[in-house]
Amino acid sequence: EVQLVESGGGLVQPGRSLRLSCAASGFTFDDYAMYWVRQAPGKGLEWVAGISWNGGDIGYADSVKGRFTISRDNAKNSLYLQMNSLRVEDTALYYCTKGAGVSLALGWFDPWGQGTLVTVSS
Amino acid sequence: DIQMTQSPSSLSASVGDRVTITCQASHDISNHLNWYHQKPGKAPKLLIYDASNLETGVPSRFSGSGSGTDFTFTISSLQPEDIATYYCQQYDNLPTYTFGQGTKLEIK
Numbered sequence: 001e002v003q004l005v006e007s008g009g010g011l012v013q014p015g016r017s018l019r020l021s022c023a024a025s026g027f028t029f030d031d032y033a034m035y036w037v038r039q040a041p042g043k044g045l046e047w048v049a050g051i052s053w054n055g056g057d058i059g060y061a062d063s064v065k066g067r068f069t070i071s072r073d074n075a076k077n078s079l080y081l082q083m084n085s086l087r088v089e090d091t092a093l094y095y096c097t098k099g100a101g102v103s104l105a106l107g108w109f110d111p112w113g114q115g116t117l118v119t120v121s122s
Numbered sequence: 123d124i125q126m127t128q129s130p131s132s133l134s135a136s137v138g139d140r141v142t143i144t145c146q147a148s149h150d151i152s153n154h155l156n157w158y159h160q161k162p163g164k165a166p167k168l169l170i171y172d173a174s175n176l177e178t179g180v181p182s183r184f185s186g187s188g189s190g191t192d193f194t195f196t197i198s199s200l201q202p203e204d205i206a207t208y209y210c211q212q213y214d215n216l217p218t219y220t221f222g223q224g225t226k227l228e229i230k
Contacts, residue, residue, distance in 0.1 A: 035219075037166075045158075045166060045209055047219040059217025062123075095165060107213025108156040110168035110177065 002026040002111050004096045009116030012086055020116055022079040022096030030054070030074040033099030035109055036081050038092035038118075048094070049081065053102040064090075086120045093117050124149050124215045128208075128222030134230045141197040143225045145210035150190050154214040157186055157195045159206035166209065170195065205229055 008020040022034070036048040049070035050059045058070055069082040079096055093115040100106035125148040135141050145155065157170040168177045170186035173193060183198045197204055210222040 044207075044224045045160075045211075045221040047211075047221065050217055050219070057217060061218065100171070104217045107154065107216065107219055108168055108171040108211070109158075109166075112165035112167070114165055 002098065004098065004111065004113035006094060006096050006113045006116035009094065009118045011119045011121065013122050014086060014088055014120055016086055017082070017084045018086060018118060020081040020083065020094055020096075020118070022113060024077045024079065024096075024098070027098070029072075029077040031102060033057075033102060033104050033106075034072060034079045035097050035099060036070060036079075037095045037097055037109065037112070038090075039095070039115070040089075040092045043092075046092075050099070050104050051079070052104055057104050059104060083118070086118075088120050091118060091120045123218070124151060124212055124220055126210055126212055126220050126222040128210055128225055130225060131223065132226040132228070134228045135200050136230045137200055137202060139200045141200050141204075141227065143195045143208055143210075143227075145188075145193045145195070145222050147191045147193075147212055147214075149214075151212045151214035153189045154212055155186075155188065155193050156211045156213070157184075158209045158211065159204075160209065161206045200227075200229070202229060 003025045005023045035050040051070045067085045071080045095115045097109040097112040127146045153173040155173045158166040160166040208225045
């Protein structure tokens with residue numbers, strides 16, 4: 001069974017940094033692109049970042065470009081999101097989700113983890 | 123950027139009803155359109171990919187159609203467990219992806 005388990009969320013002050021992790025199991029991790037999607041409290045889904053199987057292709061939403069960095073460690077079956085210069089509007093539940101193939105071209109997401117909550121507040 | 127407009131934003135229907143949700147893209151996205159639902163307190167789940175392909179294990183009462191800019195998601199006979207918020211998502215403008223604003227489906 002595919003499992004995605006996010007961690008690293010918490011309460012952080014504006015301007016500070018946080019690193020999210022996603023531990024993957026139940027599938028061959030380096031056969032798939034991976035993504036982060038977030039959901040602000042009571043709001044809809046917002047794609048944040050995506051990374052191809054080997055990290056060769058990466059994409060970011062305009063709202064996080066230059067502040068967030070997605071990465072992966074295939075040896076550890078893990079996905080990461082380094083979040084710098086955090087803003088109040090980054091407050092959200094952050095989901096890790098698996099792509100449909102090695103590249104970012106097959107752009108559907110399944111399954112999803114349960115999410116890790118990031119709260120940015122002073 | 124490609125904008126996705128879903129309608130309606132909320133919907134109330136009875137068990138057994140046929141339910142339809144639409145999603146309109148601001149530009150031609152071919153068939154690069156997916157549908158998810160999110161039950162209360164749960165993570166989203168993929169239902170339909172590439173506009174009309176049913177994800178493995180998803181009940182056949184769910185279907186999708188459309189291409190270009192106009193897409194439709196249909197539940198042929200609404201069941202109580204279908205209560206959720208439904209989202210469309212485009213992936214034509216790689217490497218960025220856009221979700222619709224969601225349709226909250228309730229039982230009447």
